[in-house]
Amino acid sequence: MKATTSSGSGASYALPVVPRLAARRTTYTELELSVYMGCPARYFYQIEEGLRGGRDNAAYPRFHRCVYTTIGWIELQRQSGQTVTTAAALEHLAEVWSQDGPLEHAFESYYRATAEGMVNAMMTAVYAENGRYAREEWSVPVGERRVTITPDRVVVTADGTVHVQRVRTGRKTKSEAEKPIYALLRQGAAAKYPGVQVNVETFYLATGEPVEVSEKNDAKLIEQYAVAIRGIEAGAFHPKTDARICPNCQCYFICGA
Ligand code: SF4
Known part of the structure; x- marks a missing residue:
């Protein structure tokens, strides 16, 4: 197996680099760069090749999205001068959950109870906040x-x-x-x-x-983003394995790790 060197950090990797160059851009999102920092090969498949699915549809990201969507809604209501009650926030969570929640999952009730606890905690914080x-x-x-x-x-x-x-x-x-x-x-x-x-x-x-x-x-710390951008623009898309993360990655069977 051919070893290669990332031009960003100078580290050597035993796994093969995906031999593709990415188009240079003037702007990157923080999320894209954090994916690259986690694993350059994952960045290549997810961002450059647009591979989606797998974990995006798994229970935890769905639970996570429902909580974040509800928090965004709470703040939007407050920002537009509306009074939001905890009951209304939980009702909104229920609505979002029915569309995007992990409905069929074995631990759905656990996820739902956790999500409700989090919305409650956010409402307590929002009630205590005096600002915009x-x-x-x-x-x-x-x-x-x-x-x-x-x-x-x-x-x-x-x-x-x-x-x-x-x-x-x-x-x-x-x-x-x-x-x-x-x-x-x-x-x-x-x-x-x-x-x-x-x-x-x-x-x-x-x-x-x-x-x-x-x-x-x-x-x-900011330099880590600059290193990631240099790596992307140099086409350094080596797999960076992690025993905790790889089994849940949708690129698991295609990245060569
Ligand atoms: S399975 Fe692991 S090494 Fe392969 S792309 Fe995903 S995170 Fe990277």
């Missing part, structure tokens, strides 16, 4: 390219502080704060709200708890 929502897409310069990102939540409180939140459905982990997305959110917020106090946070739906993510070595 300002969620929109940001375009953050990274080298000569731009990376777009829409924060999960942006809440501008009455004292003018901007809370930029990444919402997580899972448990609190130590590694969460080390992810490059937080550096990108900080950089985007600094450009959007110059001279304003900005708190970048993780909002854990399981507990309803916002946790501030303080600044790390942001230049180094």
